[in-house]
Amino acid sequence: MAVTVSIPTILRTHTGGEKSVSANGATLAEVIDDLENNHGGLKARLVKEGALHRFVNVYVNDEDVRFAGGLDAQVKDGDNVTILPAVAGG
Amino acid sequence: MLVIRRDLVDAMVAHARRDHPDEACGVIAGPYGSDRPERFIEMENAERSPTFYRFDAAEQLKVWREMDANDEVPVVIYHSHTATEAYPSRTDISFAGEPDAHYVLVSTRDPIEHELRSYRIVDGVVTEEPVKIIES
Numbered sequence: 072m073a074v075t076v077s078i079p080t081i082l083r084t085h086t087g088g089e090k091s092v093s094a095n096g097a098t099l100a101e102v103i104d105d106l107e108n109n110h111g112g113l114k115a116r117l118v119k120e121g122a123l124h125r126f127v128n129v130y131v132n133d134e135d136v137r138f139a140g141g142l143d144a145q146v147k148d149g150d151n152v153t154i155l156p157a158v159a160g161g
Numbered sequence: 162m163l164v165i166r167r168d169l170v171d172a173m174v175a176h177a178r179r180d181h182p183d184e185a186c187g188v189i190a191g192p193y194g195s196d197r198p199e200r201f202i203e204m205e206n207a208e209r210s211p212t213f214y215r216f217d218a219a220e221q222l223k224v225w226r227e228m229d230a231n232d233e234v235p236v237v238i239y240h241s242h243t244a245t246e247a248y249p250s251r252t253d254i255s256f257a258g259e260p261d262a263h264y265v266l267v268s269t270r271d272p273i274e275h276e277l278r279s280y281r282i283v284d285g286v287v288t289e290e291p292v293k294i295i296e297s
Contacts (some may be wrong), residue, residue, distance in 0.1 A: 081258050086189060096216055126256055128218045135218045156258020158186070158204075159215035161250040 072097055074146050075154040076106060085110045094152075099129065100142040102152060117154070118142070128155045162289050163263045163279040165189075165198050165237070166297040172201050174275050177241035180206070184241050185267075190228050198219035198236040198263075206240075212238040214240050214253070237279075246266040247276040249287050257282035257289040263290070 076094050078086050086092050092110065096102035111122035116129055122141060129136045129151040136144040146152065176185045178246055186206050190199035202224055207217040228234060238259060242250075247266035249257070257264060260283045268276040281288045 079258065081260055126258060128221065130222055131216075135216070135220065135221075135222075153222065155221060156187075157215065157218070157256060158221060158258070159208075159213070159256045160240060160253035161213050 072146060072148045072149045072150075074102055074148070074152050076102065077151065079154055079156050082113060082154065083118055083158055085113045096146060099131065099136055099140075099144040099146060099152070101144070103147060112124070119128065126157055128157050129153070130155075162293055163198075163237070163265070164293045164295060165197075166292050168297040169198055169201055169237075170277065170294055173239050173265065173267055174277065175241075176203050177269050177275065180238075180241070181269045182211045182243045183209050184211065186214040186216065186238075186240040186244060188224065188235045189237035189239070190231070190233040193232050194232050196236060200233065211284050235259055235262050237265050238262045239267060241267045243269050245270060245271055247278040249280055249282060254282055254285055254287060261282075265292075 072094055075089050075091055086117055086156045096103040096105050103114055103117055117124055117138060131144055131146055132151055176187060184206055187203045188204060190200040205217045205220055206214045208215045226282050247268040262268045264280045266278055279290050279292045281290060
């Protein structure tokens with residue numbers, strides 16, 4: 072299943088400057104593995120110890136995946152996956 | 162250097178004062194490539210905390226999509242410190258994910274005089290920059 076992934080500025084060094092790339096997978100975890108195959112280094116910026124990193128927000132279409140199974144979130148052909156840096160601090 | 166209109170500075174300070182003692186946060190969007198903050202957007206602090214802030218993830222997606230549609234970027238990302246100086250904390254530095262943004266901190270620890278300072282935060286390195294306020 073092919074999805075479109077929006078890449079934030081801070082991660083575009085891994086995509087040769089591309090704002091948006093395509094990837095395949097039936098779950099978010101598979102999409103991220105596929106991204107890693109084509110854009111090495113991305114996975115480590117998104118996943119830590121088997122869970123999504125707290126520094127990023129990931130959405131499938133309009134839904135925050137934290138409420139949709141995290142890395143197990145299902146994706147369908149044509150879905151849009153958006154990655155944004157979480158804006159947070161102390 | 163951050164060049165910013167007086168009314169936008171006043172709006173950040175007013176937001177920080179209003180939410181004190183909790184931290185306030187928000188964005189000032191500007192045209193892509195201009196480095197000019199123009200559109201003031203208060204954000205919800207999903208943490209509602211005096212020591213931490215986090216943009217609500219759903220609100221952030223909506224605002225980031227609006228900026229994309231308008232060909233804008235987050236020129237300024239601001240938040241307040243309510244008991245400490247206007248300098249990025251360790252958590253601020255570890256989360257800083259917009260290398261092109263000016264990170265503005267407003268301290269409201271003094272009830273009368275606020276402190277407002279601006280920084281670039283790239284790869285964990287904090288660089289303070291001058292703030293030039295222009296009359297609007």
